[in-house]
Structure formats: C-alpha cells, structure tokens
Amino acid sequence: MDEINQTSASEFLLLGLAGYPTLEIIYFVLILVMYLVILIGNGLLIIASIFDSHLHTPMYFFLGNLSFLDICYTSSSVPSTLVSLISKKRNISFSGCAVQMFLGFAMGSTECLLLGMMAFDRYVAICNPLRYLIIMNKVVYVLMASVSWLSGGINSIVQTFLAMRLPFCGNNIINHFTCEILAVLKLACADISLNIVTMVISNMAFLVLPLLVIFFSYMFILYTILRMNSATGRHKAFSTCSAHLTVVIIFYGTIFFMYAKPKSQELPGEDKFQTSDKLISLFYGVVTPMLNPIIYSLRNKDVKTAVKYLLNRKPIR
Numbered sequence: 001m002d003e004i005n006q007t008s009a010s011e012f013l014l015l016g017l018a019g020y021p022t023l024e025i026i027y028f029v030l031i032l033v034m035y036l037v038i039l040i041g042n043g044l045l046i047i048a049s050i051f052d053s054h055l056h057t058p059m060y061f062f063l064g065n066l067s068f069l070d071i072c073y074t075s076s077s078v079p080s081t082l083v084s085l086i087s088k089k090r091n092i093s094f095s096g097c098a099v100q101m102f103l104g105f106a107m108g109s110t111e112c113l114l115l116g117m118m119a120f121d122r123y124v125a126i127c128n129p130l131r132y133l134i135i136m137n138k139v140v141y142v143l144m145a146s147v148s149w150l151s152g153g154i155n156s157i158v159q160t161f162l163a164m165r166l167p168f169c170g171n172n173i174i175n176h177f178t179c180e181i182l183a184v185l186k187l188a189c190a191d192i193s194l195n196i197v198t199m200v201i202s203n204m205a206f207l208v209l210p211l212l213v214i215f216f217s218y219m220f221i222l223y224t225i226l227r228m229n230s231a232t233g234r235h236k237a238f239s240t241c242s243a244h245l246t247v248v249i250i251f252y253g254t255i256f257f258m259y260a261k262p263k264s265q266e267l268p269g270e271d272k273f274q275t276s277d278k279l280i281s282l283f284y285g286v287v288t289p290m291l292n293p294i295i296y297s298l299r300n301k302d303v304k305t306a307v308k309y310l311l312n313r314k315p316i317r
Contacts, residue, residue: 010093012092012097012172012173012179012184013090013091013092013172014080014091014177014178015090015175016085016176016177018090024086027085028086031081031082032082034286037294038071038074038289038290039071042293043071044311045063046067048307049063049064051310052310054305055302055303058141059118059121059240060303061141061142062114062117062121062144063118063296063303065148065149066111066115066292069111069114070107072107073104074285076103077100077103077178078286080100080178081177092179096179097179098164100179101159101164101181101184102157102160104178104179104181105155106152106153106156109152110149111152111251113206113210114145114148115210115214115244115247115248116210117141118244119214119244122217123218124136126221126224126225127220127221158198159198160181162194163185163188163195166192167188167189167190168188168189172187174187178285207255214248218241218245221237221241224237243300247292247296250288
C-alpha cells in the first residue's frame with residue numbers, strides 16, 4: 001500500500017508564473033482580453049459560415065471547423081489559467097489534468113489535419129477548378145473533417161493514457177500553466193521510452209504528413225499560378241491562399257518548436273529555458289487561435305461581407 005501511495009498522485013500543482021506576482025497580473029489581463037477576442041472572433045466566423053449561404057463551400061466549412069476547434073482548445077485551459085493567475089489556486093485534480101491534456105492534444109492533432117485538408121481544398125480549387133465541385137462534394141469534405149476529428153481524438157486518447165498511467169513518486173509540481181503533456185512526462189519516475197516512441201510516431205502522422213500535403217499542394221498551386229496569363233487571375237489565386245498560408249506558418253512554427261523534439265527531463269538551473277517553453281506554449285495556445293479569425297477576416301472579402309451583414313441585421317419583432 002505504501003508503494004502505491006508513493007507512486008500515485010491525487011492532484012497536481014501548476015507552477016505557472018509563481019514568484020512573479022507583477023507578471024501574473026499583466027498576463028491575467030492580456031490572456032483575458034485575448035480569450036474574449038477568440039470567443040467573439042471565432043464565434044462570428046462560425047455563425048457567418050452557418051447562416052450565410054454564400055459561405056456554404058468546403059473552404060468555409062473547414063474554416064468553421066477550425067474556429068470551433070480553437071474555441072474548444074482555449075476553453076479547455078484558459079479559464080483555469082485565469083483562475084490560477086488571479087486567485088493563486090494552482091492545484092488541479094488528477095482526472096482534471098487528464099481531461100485537460102486530452103482536449104489540448106486532441107485539438108492540436110485535429111488542427112494539423114484540418115490545415116492539411118484546407119491546403120488540399122485550395123489545390124483542387126486552383127489547379128482543377130472545372131472539377132472542383134465534383135471532387136470536393138459535400139460527402140467528401142464532411143468525411144475529411146470527420147476523419148480529422150476522429151483521428152485527433154484517437155491519437156490523444158493513446159498519448160493521454162500512456163502519460164497518466166506513469167508513476168510520479170510524489171512529484172506533482174508541473175512547471176507549466178496547464179497539464180501540457182511534455183511538462184507532465186518530466187515528473188515521471190519511470191522509463192518513458194514508450195511515450196517518446198509514440199510521440200515520435202504521432203509527430204510523423206500529425207505534423208510531418210499534413211505538412212508534406214501542404215508543401216506539395218502549394219508547390220502545384222504556385223506552378224499553376226505562374227502559368228496564368230491574367231494578372232488579375234494570379235492576384236485572386238494568391239489572395240485565396242494567403243490567409244491559410246499565414247495561419248500554417250504561425251501554427252507549425254510554434255508547434256514544431258514545442259513537440260518536434262520531446263525531452264524526457266531537464267537539467268537543474270535551466271529556469272530561463274523552462275520559462276521560454278511556457279511562454280511559447282502560451283503563444284501557441286492563445287495567440288494563434290486569436291489571430292486565425294483576424295487573418296481570415298482581413299484577407300477575405302466574403303467573410304468580411306458576411307460578418308458585416310450579420311452585425312447589421314435588425315432583430316425581427
């Protein structure tokens with residue numbers, strides 16, 4: 001019984017920015033403002049993609065899924081982060097940590113696949129415009145989105161189960177804002193080689209493969225655009241891809257830094273690197289979902305028109 005008690009943890013303590021009270025207040029205000037922007041911006045995109053018939057296309061269907069995903073991802077961690085920053089309540093139950101880890105990893109995995117699906121959609125639209133409605137029919141793009149959600153969920157179940165089954169030997173202090181999987185693995189007092197192997201496989205399936213799809217899709221798109229005789233046509237083709245490409249660069253640039261090279265443990269005295277990892281994870285978890293609706297609304301006339309129409313509608317009495 002003593003051995004079981006030594007290797008189990010009923011709750012975890014999220015360190016966050018403990019020891020920096022001034023920074024905690026600043027970050028509370030910043031995160032709260034960004035979270036409100038995420039809810040409003042992504043919420044408007046979802047409503048616009050549902051109620052505006054002009055946006056009932058594969059591109060905006062994927063965009064609506066992306067917005068819903070961003071709301072789910074941030075809502076799984078941001079409220080608890082805000083509470084810990086303002087009330088100093090940093091503990092989280094074992095089951096709560098597992099749920100938070102599952103949702104975060106599932107949303108991240110699903111977003112990788114969705115961005116790859118969106119790149120393929122842009123490839124078909126620009127390189128095969130006459131066959132676009134045949135190839136990207138409703139059954140196809142709904143199936144593509146469903147596969148993304150299902151695959152991301154299964155991947156997260158596997159990673160969360162493998163991480164939370166590990167013994168922690170009484171070490172329950174997570175040096176992070178949330179129950180981020182790499183931060184939790186650093187607490188384990190057992191061999192985590194299986195976790196590292198499955199993480200590498202997950203990286204290949206959910207980071208590298210979608211990125212290859214995006215890369216080759218845009219290579220064909222660039223080749224097709226350069227062959228166009230009309231400058232107007234080239235500009236229109238570029239404008240339809242620029243928003244997605246910007247989101248891809250921001251998303252993959254941050255997530256590769258966090259997950260491409262999982263570490264089993266950190267050496268003592270590396271506080272600066274730990275703080276840097278936490279801040280970059282915060283950027284990935286809050287700033288990127290906030291930028292997505294801004295980027296798409298600023299670069300897309302159809303979205304701006306739909307949102308303006310919804311905001312200017314008068315309620316029916």
